[in-house]
Amino acid sequence: MKRSGRNLKQRLYDLKHLPSYLRRARYFRGHGVHSPYVYNVVRQVFMQRELLAEEHPLHDMLLEHGVPRRRAVQLDNLVVHCDYKSWAVDSLARVDLIVATLATTYDHLEEYARYAREVGATLCIMAPYNNANRWGVVKALIEAHPSTTVDNRGYLLMFNNHLPRQRYRL
Helix, strand or coil: CCCCCCCHHHHHHHHHHCCHHHHCHHHHHHCCCCCHHHHHHHHHHHCCCCCCCCCCHHHHHHHHCCCCHHHHHHHHHHHHHCCCCCEEECCCCCCCEEEECCCCCHHHHHHHHHHHHHHCCEEEEECCCCCHHHHHHHHHHHHHCCCCEEECCCEEEECCCCCCCCEEEC
């Protein structure tokens, strides 16, 4: 007689109800990411706890906008890793990286995504899961995005470069 009264198949079926952080455990440290570009971003940006650059104005500006220190370090390291020359926070400009913080309205998120696609910039949306309305707008942007998106639960990166259409939720 079985101890739980259920066979193995029934017990494994319950795994679909695990919290999202346990279901995505296989992506820890970049395993399961099949793009070399995104794998390097995971290993050299998301996993770094210290700033790579000697000067870090983006880090300081993000801290002023209320972004947690860990996320500010990661984004500053992204600028170094991807060799971005320019960036903007909560504004439209012809730059390599546009960061949309929580102060950005839903209409502006759509405008930022459209503009970033036109100029070939990377868009970073901070706290995409902050509330249901924000997630609804971000989800629609992800579906319409023609290139690679990387969601690490703290922010969403929407690359507008040579990468094919891929979705990563880390």
